[in-house]
Amino acid sequence: MARIVMKFGGTSVGDLDRIHNVAQRVKREVEAGNQVAVVVSAMSGVTNQLVKYCTELSPLHDAREYDAVVATGEQVTSGLLAICLQENGIDARSWQGWQIPIRTDTAHGKARIQEIDGSELIRRMTEQNQVAVVAGFQGLAPDNRITTLGRGGSDTSAVALAAALKADRCDIYTDVDGVYTTDPRIVPRARKLDKISYEEMLELASVGAKVLQTRSVELAMNEHVRVRVLSSFKDGLANDTEGTLVVDEDEIVEKQNVSGIAYSRDEAKITVRRVPDRPGIAASIFGALAEQNANVDMIVQNISADGTTDMTFTVGKADLPRARTALAGVKEQIGYAELLEDPDVAKVSVVGVGMRSHAGVANTMFRALADKAINIQVISTSEIKVSVLIAAEYTELAVRALHTAYGLDG
């Protein structure tokens, strides 16, 4: 017997047939003797429609009212799944964020969970074997108003609930059947990983493998929640080899140098040319960008030649106009020569906890790219990741070359 949280995303509950399939899957877990809580997203398309309503009525709408409106999507799914489970002979009831309650801060539209009172849910799971069907994505602010956690927030709801319920596992059902060594659409020989560490998952998530919301992985790491990513479109009882388990690094015996290759085409490169090389210049540039809420990712500064230097960095493509405005505003103050923009770039990253103890990981990357004559524009490294910026047209070629170079081909 295990206590598990099962989370189903929008496509997994996209219509009544799929809700019926979800009910069957939950039923199998219950019949296998497990205590189950389910977290559901809105039916696919519903949230977008509700957001559109809010935006059309007022581009700068009150985030508290936005939350009241969009939280209804998950409310509907929770009620419908409870009905469907009951129809299948399973005792179940829906729970809204305010009923549990799932307490959050007041940051409407992107609230953070602060506390979940899981006592009543645990009582019903243990005493009545009742399935709790929890509306994901939503919570309750201290002033008794509905909050939402931001897009993809239902993953975070599920992990936080798993922690509160002291669940043995948090199963995230989605439209992919696990985490792969890279995007299978680019590399058909990509392999599904059986296990991956929280740290690796975080790096993969933040560089473009959009399987789990970043915050949910951080939370899982902090709360030691065993998360499994698996497909809701497969039948049968989930077994131990299905999906990908996201766990503490200690649980991974065979540590690969490199676990996966990720890529992102969502960034743009900016170069500030001939910046006077004096203390405080970097602070001026990135202070101006922060004030405009332009999120900076990779940063490279070369050593100075003639008293000036070139500063290169990347921002999200959507932030490019804001970054341009910010830098134009401080041109006088900083006194740089010119601003170069290049939106046609891709960031390719190799990720693996094993690289901590293995030298030469970065070098393998550079050599593999050089063999394909792919020019590296920017390099950035972290403890378990090496990222390079290249021309966007080489993305697939680079990913394939690296997948082979690190011996990941299946």
Next chain:
Amino acid sequence: MARIVMKFGGTSVGDLDRIHNVAQRVKREVEAGNQVAVVVSAMSGVTNQLVKYCTELSPLHDAREYDAVVATGEQVTSGLLAICLQENGIDARSWQGWQIPIRTDTAHGKARIQEIDGSELIRRMTEQNQVAVVAGFQGLAPDNRITTLGRGGSDTSAVALAAALKADRCDIYTDVDGVYTTDPRIVPRARKLDKISYEEMLELASVGAKVLQTRSVELAMNEHVRVRVLSSFKDGLANDTEGTLVVDEDEIVEKQNVSGIAYSRDEAKITVRRVPDRPGIAASIFGALAEQNANVDMIVQNISADGTTDMTFTVGKADLPRARTALAGVKEQIGYAELLEDPDVAKVSVVGVGMRSHAGVANTMFRALADKAINIQVISTSEIKVSVLIAAEYTELAVRALHTAYGLDG
């Protein structure tokens, strides 16, 4: 300055343009110096879609889950209208049933309001001139679960809120511009009534003038809430002559013998032939019907001839199969000869508080129908109403004849 509750039904908030119109109307009341609370229904079509989901998943779904699902329709509208009011420079916020709270009993799907705590809303109306946008149709059961009040329940929400807020008036905006002496589609010369008593409105509502939910009128009568029915599709600030005011009989100076002619084609006639005329027979028949939840309206029993009698009554057309089953089940026990059914009947009623003090009202009706050679099948009277059952094909003819006979033609 007045404190008013404004209620808008589903067609009045059917799309974003209409929500915008509603916001304009609310704004005009606020700018005229009034304190305003608004009660909204779901956007038209939304509730039907949600009900359909529940029914398709399980014909006999849990009413508590049904309530969680369908209550979202009003939640969405309340948030959207609050956003739209803010965009128009009006301070506003949405309130869900559980936030106020609007306390109800536990009769999910058809709950009754028991108590509304209006203190916080009054404080915000008086101190901040903030408009409360309240989700209609919904409330909170003692066990902290969402309830709904049954179809058309938003009218009741509005009247109950008006009572709790000690509002000067409850304006019900709908797709008709008031209560008419009869259906204008049948009698083009029907006149809009400026005032009507609660009692008359009740009789008109229950016999087919579907302007207000019956329960909302009962509540208004008990709580002395001045209700006004008016159109949401007219422009300009509502003035005193607009719509129809539903008030205490005392406020109506010129009492008409007959205020209006109503009709209903929703009933079916059943005759139980040759029932043994002994004590307890009526109880057997109507007890069996009640057990099957078949709602009986008019009942006629003739005096006995040869030790048997004929019992005629009407039930809602939708209840006809259930009534048939119920009566078949007690045929042995009662020992009646046969069962006659006639679904092609119409009930036509004349309603007016003035008939209490005026003789001859019923006779005028019978004569007018006789002049048109319309046969009366069943007669039923109350203090302020005379109803007759006739063949359905004569409905329009009868309504027109009576409208003229009572001098109601405009």
